[in-house]
Amino acid sequence: MKVVLRGHANTYGISDVLRLFCTKVREDKEKNEVTAEDGPDLTLISEVYEGRAFTYRDGEARPASDEEYTLDPKRAVKKSFYVYMRDLMSVSYPWGCLTGIRPTVVAEEEGFDEKSLSSKYLVREDKAKLACITGANERRILEEIPKEDMGLYIGIPFCPSRCEYCSFISADATKHLNILDKYEEALERELQYIADNILRNISMVYIGGGTPTVLSDKTFERLIYKVRSTLKMTPETEFTVEAGRPDTITSYKLSAMKDAGVRRICINPQTMRSETLSKLNRRHTAEDAVKVFEEARSIGFDVINMDLIAGLKYERDEDFLYSVQRLLELRPENITIHTLYKKRRAAMGKDEVLDRELTRGSVDDALIKGYEMLFENGYIPYYLYRQKDTGHGLENTGFALPGKECRYNVAMMTDRRDVISVGAGGMSKRIFDGGRYERCPCTKDPHEYIRDPLRFASKKVLFFR
Ligand code: SF4
Incomplete structure (x- = not known):
């Protein structure tokens, strides 16, 4: 053609x-x-x-x-x-001719008018509504973040095993146990350099991955205390740790996070079907996620996020909706729904992901029902993005109970606030007036990063001058 x-x-x-x-x-x-x-x-x-x-x-x-x-x-x-x-x-798509990754930006341009979004861009009614509600929430949250503030991301690109669907450039930690401590030391050096040279208010801190809790108890504790002491956090600083996989979250790490002032943690089951988790090469069960969640609650975490994926290879609609129901029973403050999409580096083949029944026909319906359940239970969508080259053209959406939204997610996903990224594989972003932004990548190779973290740190400091 x-x-x-x-x-x-x-x-x-x-x-x-x-x-x-x-x-x-x-x-x-x-x-x-x-x-x-x-x-x-x-x-x-x-x-x-x-x-x-x-x-x-x-x-x-x-x-x-x-x-x-x-x-x-x-x-x-x-x-x-x-x-x-x-x-x-x-074949038609729920987002019509919108192919960009930020439909909420277009919704804002249209004055959050659902009808206009549908008629001008052929966006399906339910998606137009979702974009308008989410976009309005994004704008409200952004207004709460002063323009001069910045976010800081710390990346730990290691995982205890590789999930079958993963496209992220993460290293299997079991093969890199010898460098995890060195990696953490390098992060400490970079953090110190950044704190000494970037004298701005860092009001949002996010430790993500990979799986940050793959570090040993002591190494993990050292890192979060370093973050806390170096960045001079205040009670208002939003401090999130994407603990991620329940198989890596120990009581020791939970207590350390609580003591160090972490205010929001993510415990991500992805599905509450243990059979699926095992097939996906995730080494934990749904009950492990519940156990960690309950422990986190019992020691006082009052903002917990849990991620689910719609469209997993081994699941049908009912499985996804079952997972949503299980999470609603736990009632975490945030529930993030991802949709499985074509991932370049995934173990899953392209044909499987492009299978319409698998990736869209069924997932689309499941999402509609899942969102309904979340709305009925008081959750609101507060950030939304799509990914390029998806087989299904669907979206990923963060839901929260009102007042419990994660500001970092909004700052990051809307490209409206500066974010400096520490560690290998991170992308720093600088936002200019008028909405233009520039990016500053860091090496994706943890070995190269460990060799000279200050080389990358100084580049980032210059980037923000
Ligand atoms: S935990 Fe996340 S980053 Fe790690 S392998 Fe699984 S999907 Fe990839």
Whole structure:
């Protein structure tokens, strides 16, 4: 399949839409064309003519247009092309022609008007509503974070085993036990350098991974105390640890976190079906997650997040909804719902992930029901993002009981506040007036990081000058 562009050069937008329907998509900017090796055998014209966008077969006359023109040309060509492909392939997507990762930004541009989102971008009613509610919550939370504040992320890119669906560049900790302590020491050095050189209010701290609690009790304790003492935290500082996998969370670590002032922890079962967990190569059961949750509660954690995944390979809708129900019984303050998507580095094959029944047909319905259950139980969506190249075109959404939202997640996902990232594999972001932002990556290789953490730290300090 070939798409020839006329009157515009938005090969990026056209290829984005084409990826919803085909997988082997290539942009050719020089020829102003987009091709899909596995698409239908035809040539289409995507054209902007007299300010309107058209899509039609090569050799046919340009169709008449009676549509009121309300979109900028970049978006109009995507919409026109999406409509053509949708009708041709008889496949439509819940987010319509929105292919970006931040639908809440478009919702904000539309004044959080669900109808406008649906009519202009062909977003399904329930998703338009979700984007508008979430976007409004994001904006409210952002208003609570002063513009000069920044977030600080600390990455621990190690895990006790590799989950089958994982695309994250994490190292299997069992093979790297000898460097975990050295890695922590390197983090301490970088943290100190950053604290000495970036004299700004760090009001959100997030230790994520990987699995931060993969560190031994003592090493983990050293790290969180270093974070606390170096960053001069106040009672208002939001301090989150993504403890993550229940098999790594010990009583010792829970107490250490509590004593060090960690205010929010994540205990992520992903599913409450133990059979699935075992098939996914996660070395814990659903009951382990419950046990850790109850222990965390008993020592006083009052903001706990739990993650679930919809669309896991070995599960049906009922399994996902069962997991949602189990979490509602525990009533953590935050429940984050991820949808399984095509991941480049995952052990799962592309064909499996593109299986519509597996990735969208069923997951889509399960999400609708799962969200309903969350709404009925008082949870509100407060941040939302999508990932590129998804097989299903769905979203990941963070829910919270009102007043218990994680500010760091909103700052990070909306790209509206500076975030400095400590450790290997992290991405620092600097936000400029007008919404523009720049990124500063760090090496993904923990060995390289350990060798000279201050080299990376000084680069980040310069980045924020
Ligand atoms: S815990 Fe998360 S980062 Fe680690 S292997 Fe599993 S999915 Fe990947």
